[in-house]
Structures are given as structure tokens and as C-alpha cells.
Amino acid sequence: MTLRLYNTLTRRVEPVQPLQQGRVSLYTCGPTVYNYAHLGNFRTFLFEDLLRRWLEASGYEVFHIMNVTDVDDRTIAAARDKGVSLRAHVDPFARAFEEDRDWLRIRPAHAQPRATEYIGPMIELIQGLLDRGVAYVGDDGSVYFAIARFPAYGRLSQLDRRELRAGASERVSADEYAKEDARDFVLWKAARPEDEAVGAAWDAPFGRGRPGWHIECSAMALELVRRHWGTEVLDMHAGGVDLIFPHHEDEIAQSCAYTGRDEFARVWLHGEFLNIRGEKMSKRFGNITTARDLREDGVDPGAVRLLMFQVHYRQKLDLTDEALAGSQEGSRRLGEFQRRLLEARAETDGPGFSEAAERLERELTEALDDDLNGPRAVAALFAFATAGNAALDGGEQPGARALGAWERAEGILGVTSEVQTFRVTEASGTITETRLTPPTDAEAVGQWARNWAALRKQAKMERNYATADQIRDMLQSAGWDVRDNKDGSVEVVRTPAGVRR
RNA sequence: GGCGCCGUAGCCAAGUGGUAAGGCAGAGGUCUGCAAAACCUCCAUCACCGGUUCGACUCCGGUCGGCGCCUCCA
Structure with missing residues (x-):
């Protein structure tokens, strides 16, 4: 038996065949740290975590890269609204992401590059595309990728089988007129005063500006996988289904046009959406739940x-x-x-x-x-x-x-809950526990729970069932269960939130 | 308008051309002072209508219903 995965590129389930024996390079599109990541984002990261763990358990040496997007329209807009620098806005959310990731038992990627730390490789890549004649500087000073000069465009998303509806997207960009072809996408955005204000502009041979959305993934993936394993092709690239088009399509175009190879990643994997009460979870719909929301709920x-x-x-x-x-x-x-x-x-x-x-x-x-x-x-x-x-x-x-x-x-x-339980084998006649609600610090909770367990044990031995039952009722209303075991021990067990009786 | 996904028990959800995994909830039972936990047992014919087939939930066509993407959303 070997691992078989559904490849979006071929729309088929096919056996995994890494480029190098026993090694898998895996690139996963990470969070944009303009805000807290929500459960929809984490669904994708969890599916990728399962993939990563299963690859490792299957004996593969995995090189996992997950980018952190810390410069884009949203991060810049959020920083500007708050009146702080891009960096100042983004850092706390990057830290929060790592906390949430760890809480959800998601293994950290081996490399977690931040877009702003790879501006150099991005510029190099864009310059390469300009040199090859597949990119051009538009009237607005931004650099665009010319889709017409990349025949393989649209393979991943089966664009050849679609018709783009004019105005289907309400996000009609202002730079539309600057492009040679409406479908061309931006590689480098010419600096605007708003960008400068939050420190989101860098010098480049083709003009001061900042990276477009897709370029970071190509630049960082190519740079890291080349440095790590000396290749220019990823074994796997994963993300949410919404990234198939245009994000991954554009990544393929710019990467392949740059390397001259016909593939950027061999297997493309996409996780479906998390809906909440029937609708896609999204900031736009105001229906998001974050990991920390659940954590706070216990x-x-x-x-x-x-x-x-x-x-x-x-x-x-x-x-x-x-x-x-x-x-x-x-x-x-x-x-x-x-x-x-x-x-x-x-x-x-x-x-x-x-x-x-x-x-x-x-x-x-x-x-x-x-x-x-x-x-x-x-x-x-x-x-x-x-x-x-x-x-x-x-x-x-x-x-x-x-x-x-x-x-x-x-x-x-990693689907098993931590169960807090405190057992007592013998009743101690001298214990007096009067606190009805458990103390807040972890040490004291154990003492508290054991005291009550011992008191119930004591009451039972004295056949004082009224008291024993009273103790149980009290504990239950505080969110704890009582277990009288066959061996005579008494346990007090913390009941997970949401399943309380 | 184009591309695509989905519709399986009260809820969540696998699966497959030959008579439906699992989880939660529910019912009964064992255990228990009573419970809890645990275990055992029970609980569907797969949206609807046609067709193909010896045989379809599984393949094809249609209907109805839900959802997603169509240039910066995981």
C-alpha cells in the first residue's frame, strides 16, 4: 500500500511519487496576519497537519514550508486605520497565530518565512520575469504578468473551460486600465503614499513599491526548496479551495515562467471550506469563530x-x-x-x-x-x-x-481530550473541605478535588448516602463528575465544557 | 451567465454495482447503595423521477433543494 492523494491538477487520486526518494517537500499557504485566524483557516491548516504527520509516519523525510503573509492590502489597510506601522500591527497577530496553532496541536512548519523578509528574492524573481519578457511595467508603474505570454495558463483551474463573467467580482481594481490584458495579474505594486505611511514600500530596479499577493509564495518556495534540497519543484503544495484560482494558478504561471520548468508543484491539494450554520465562514459575512473563542469556552x-x-x-x-x-x-x-x-x-x-x-x-x-x-x-x-x-x-x-x-x-x-481526574483510594477522616467551587490555580484544584473525593469516600464507608449524594450533586453543578470504581477508589473528574449534564 | 461540489438515520458523517463504517443523541440491559463511567443490544435503505443492468444508494439523464469559485478570501 502506498499513499494516494487527490491531485487538483489532474482531478484524480494518484499515488504519491516524490522527486527524491523518501523525501517530500510540502508548501502550504499560511495565514495573512491582519487579524486572528478563524476556524475556517484552521480547518485547512489541520488538514495539512494531518497530511504532514501521515507523511512522516509513513517514513518520509518532510520539508514543510508555511508562509506568513505580513504585507498585502488588508494588513496595510488595518495598520493605516490603527495609525501604526505595518510591523507593529502584524506582529501580535503573527504571535497569536502561533499560539492558536500550538493549541490545536498543529506541528510548526520547518520553515515559516515572512513575506517582508523575502523582498530580495521576490525582486529577483520579478526582474527575471521582466528579462524573459513575460512581465511588463504598466502605465501606473506597477509590474504585471502577461498571461498571453504563458500558454499553460489556466490548467489548474481549468480556465479554458470557463467564461469569466464581466463584473462578477465587485472588486474591480483601479489599475484595470494599466494592464495590457484584463486578466493579467500584478507582481509588484507601485508605492502609494498610504503604503509609505506604514512602512510598506521597498526599492526595486523597476520602481519603488511592494509585492503583489502571489509573488511571495513563488519566491519563498523556490528560494527555500532550492537552498534545502537543491530543487526548483515542490512535491506538494496545499491550501484552501478558494486559492485554486487565481492564487495558485498565478503562482504556477510566474514560477514556471521563471524556472523554465513545466511544473512548480507536482501535487496540488485543496481543502474544502468550513461553513458555519450553512454559510461560508468569512470576515465579510461577520460569522467567524476563532480558535481562541473555543479555547475560552473551555x-x-x-x-x-x-x-x-x-x-x-x-x-x-x-x-x-x-x-x-x-x-x-x-x-x-x-x-x-x-x-x-x-x-x-x-x-x-x-x-x-x-x-x-x-x-x-x-x-x-x-x-x-x-x-x-x-x-x-x-x-x-x-x-x-x-x-x-x-x-x-x-x-x-x-x-x-x-x-x-x-x-x-x-x-x-491528536483527537483525544485531556481529562483531568483526581483519585483517592482511602478516606482520610481529618479532611475538611468547604469550598464549593474549585480554586483557580492548577495546584489547588488537585487538592480540592482530592479532598472532596476523600469526603465522599468517607461518607460512603459510613453508609451516609445522603451526604455522599450531596457531595456528588455539588461537584456536578461545578462541572465535575464522580466515579466510584470497583476497587473502592473514588475519582473526581473534570467534565469537558459543552457536555455538562 | 460559466465552472464545480453536495443532498445517506434526530444530528454529524464514511462508503460502494451485489442488499449501508464510525461518532453524538435516544431506548433497553449488565455493573452500582443510587449514580457516573465502561460494556452489551436495538435504532436508516441512502432527496425525487426516469433509464442502463441479472442486480444501483453506488452508472447515465432529468427535477427539486443547499453550497462554493469566477483576480488578492483557507
């Missing part, structure tokens, strides 16, 4: 990943409260199972465990090799949890095989 990142991976990356995903609540419950169940599993670890696998482990390994591989089928991969994980729980109930213990299979699968998916 949602576990594992639940967010589960929600995303339960839908195939090429299908639209509709975010609703019900769907999120469902994922939280599932993620919680996996979290409690994981805890049981690790606590029961032994030298050798029980029969139920070795069978379940074999199945998990096989099903996970089949699912992910088949165009990154997250839903099936997740189903395999749940099947293992159910079988494992049953085995544990039957007194079996998991050995190296089962633990290895679980850790590998969960290490790729």
Missing part, C-alpha cells in the same frame, strides 16, 4: 481536531453547536480510555488487545493512504477504544503492541 483542542477529521478534507463541513458538542463527547471518551490504557500497561498484550492493535494498525493505514480519509481513521481509533475498554473490563492488560498502536494512531490524529 473546548478541548482534541475535540476540535476530531470535529475536523470526522469529515473528509474535500467535503464541506458545517460547524454547528450540536456537531461540536458531539465531538467533545467523543473526544472525552477517548481521553478517559487513554488514561485507563496507560494506567493498565503491562509487558505482554492480552488477546483482545493484540487483536485490536492489529486491526487499528491496518485500518488506520488503509484509511489514511486512501486520500487521507480522516473519518475512517477516526472510526478505527474508536473501534480500538471500544475493544480496549471491553478488554480492560474483562481484566486484560495492554502490552507494547497495543500501546504502540494507540500512541502511533493518536500521535497522528
Whole structure:
């Protein structure tokens, strides 16, 4: 079995065949840091994270590049509105992105280049295109790419099969008249006073200005992959479906025209949109939810990943409260199972465990090799949890095989919630706990929870069920569950937000 | 107007030319002082109408419904 992926370029699922044996270069279009990234953005980054992890788990040496767009119309406009420099506006959002990324357990790219740090390579690329005669300086002083001089234009988005509707976009650009052909796109925008005001202008042989949108990806990808592995072609390039046209189409045009090669990336991967209550999540619609919104609501990142991976990356995903609540419950169940599993670890696998482990390994591989089928991969994980729980109930213990299979699968998916739990085996008669709501700092919470667990244990031993029940009710209203285990221990368990009873 | 995606149980969602994974919710049961957790069992005939086929949810055509892209939105 080998990994097969859907390639937008060919519109087919095809086997992955890297340029260099065992190595994959992966370029993913990153965030524009004019604001907080929303869950729609993160859906794409999560699908790319799954891809990255699966490639690595499959034995590939991956070189992952994710750009950070810190200069474009929106960042400049936002900085100007706020009356600060571009840099001052963008830095906090770049940091916020990294926090959110880490929270969602997304592996950082090996290279995370910022557009403003690669102005040099961009200028070089644009100059190269001018020298080759496929770019020209327009009447407005900006540099444009001449589509007419690049015959392969439109292959990715099947433009030859489309008719552009005049005025379909309401964003009619003011520089329309400066271009030779309405479809030509800008490589370098001549500096305007607004750009200068926020420090978004650079000198170039063809005039002072700033980069167009697409040029950064080409320049940074080519520069980094050349430096790292000495190639001029990427194995994979990924992004959201909206980037197919014009962004990726334009990247191909300018990159290939520059390198003289007929491909820029061999496989083009595109993740579908996240909708919210039926509509595309977008700043324009004012319907965005950010990662930090969920974090503040107490949602576990594992639940967010589960929600995303339960839908195939090429299908639209509709975010609703019900769907999120469902994922939280599932993620919680996996979290409690994981805890049981690790606590029961032994030298050798029980029969139920070795069978379940074999199945998990096989099903996970089949699912992910088949165009990154997250839903099936997740189903395999749940099947293992159910079988494992049953085995544990039957007194079996998991050995190296089962633990290895679980850790590998969960290490790729990362859909399991952290479950906070505090256990007490013996009642201590001297404890007095009077705080009804848990303290805020982590240390004290443990003490608090254990105290209540011990008090319930005490009450139960005295057959004082009224008190025992009272303690449970109180804990539940504070968002905690009580577990009376068969071995006599009492646990107090934090219930994830959104699944409280 | 052009290009494209989708419509599977209360909700989310895989899948496939031969009689529908998984998750959440729900029902019953085991366990429990009662619970919780866990486990077991149950819960659909795949929008609609035609056609192709021995056989279609899966292929073709149409209808209805939802969504996306069409120059700077992941």
C-alpha cells in the first residue's frame, strides 16, 4: 500500500511519487496576519497537519514550508486605520497565530518565512520575469504578468473551460486600465503614499513599491526548496479551495515562467471550506469563530481536531453547536480510555488487545493512504477504544503492541481530550473541605478535588448516602463528575465544557 | 451567465454495482447503595423521477433543494 492523494491538477487520486526518494517537500499557504485566524483557516491548516504527520509516519523525510503573509492590502489597510506601522500591527497577530496553532496541536512548519523578509528574492524573481519578457511595467508603474505570454495558463483551474463573467467580482481594481490584458495579474505594486505611511514600500530596479499577493509564495518556495534540497519543484503544495484560482494558478504561471520548468508543484491539494450554520465562514459575512473563542469556552483542542477529521478534507463541513458538542463527547471518551490504557500497561498484550492493535494498525493505514480519509481513521481509533475498554473490563492488560498502536494512531490524529481526574483510594477522616467551587490555580484544584473525593469516600464507608449524594450533586453543578470504581477508589473528574449534564 | 461540489438515520458523517463504517443523541440491559463511567443490544435503505443492468444508494439523464469559485478570501 502506498499513499494516494487527490491531485487538483489532474482531478484524480494518484499515488504519491516524490522527486527524491523518501523525501517530500510540502508548501502550504499560511495565514495573512491582519487579524486572528478563524476556524475556517484552521480547518485547512489541520488538514495539512494531518497530511504532514501521515507523511512522516509513513517514513518520509518532510520539508514543510508555511508562509506568513505580513504585507498585502488588508494588513496595510488595518495598520493605516490603527495609525501604526505595518510591523507593529502584524506582529501580535503573527504571535497569536502561533499560539492558536500550538493549541490545536498543529506541528510548526520547518520553515515559516515572512513575506517582508523575502523582498530580495521576490525582486529577483520579478526582474527575471521582466528579462524573459513575460512581465511588463504598466502605465501606473506597477509590474504585471502577461498571461498571453504563458500558454499553460489556466490548467489548474481549468480556465479554458470557463467564461469569466464581466463584473462578477465587485472588486474591480483601479489599475484595470494599466494592464495590457484584463486578466493579467500584478507582481509588484507601485508605492502609494498610504503604503509609505506604514512602512510598506521597498526599492526595486523597476520602481519603488511592494509585492503583489502571489509573488511571495513563488519566491519563498523556490528560494527555500532550492537552498534545502537543491530543487526548483515542490512535491506538494496545499491550501484552501478558494486559492485554486487565481492564487495558485498565478503562482504556477510566474514560477514556471521563471524556472523554465513545466511544473512548480507536482501535487496540488485543496481543502474544502468550513461553513458555519450553512454559510461560508468569512470576515465579510461577520460569522467567524476563532480558535481562541473555543479555547475560552473551555473546548478541548482534541475535540476540535476530531470535529475536523470526522469529515473528509474535500467535503464541506458545517460547524454547528450540536456537531461540536458531539465531538467533545467523543473526544472525552477517548481521553478517559487513554488514561485507563496507560494506567493498565503491562509487558505482554492480552488477546483482545493484540487483536485490536492489529486491526487499528491496518485500518488506520488503509484509511489514511486512501486520500487521507480522516473519518475512517477516526472510526478505527474508536473501534480500538471500544475493544480496549471491553478488554480492560474483562481484566486484560495492554502490552507494547497495543500501546504502540494507540500512541502511533493518536500521535497522528491528536483527537483525544485531556481529562483531568483526581483519585483517592482511602478516606482520610481529618479532611475538611468547604469550598464549593474549585480554586483557580492548577495546584489547588488537585487538592480540592482530592479532598472532596476523600469526603465522599468517607461518607460512603459510613453508609451516609445522603451526604455522599450531596457531595456528588455539588461537584456536578461545578462541572465535575464522580466515579466510584470497583476497587473502592473514588475519582473526581473534570467534565469537558459543552457536555455538562 | 460559466465552472464545480453536495443532498445517506434526530444530528454529524464514511462508503460502494451485489442488499449501508464510525461518532453524538435516544431506548433497553449488565455493573452500582443510587449514580457516573465502561460494556452489551436495538435504532436508516441512502432527496425525487426516469433509464442502463441479472442486480444501483453506488452508472447515465432529468427535477427539486443547499453550497462554493469566477483576480488578492483557507
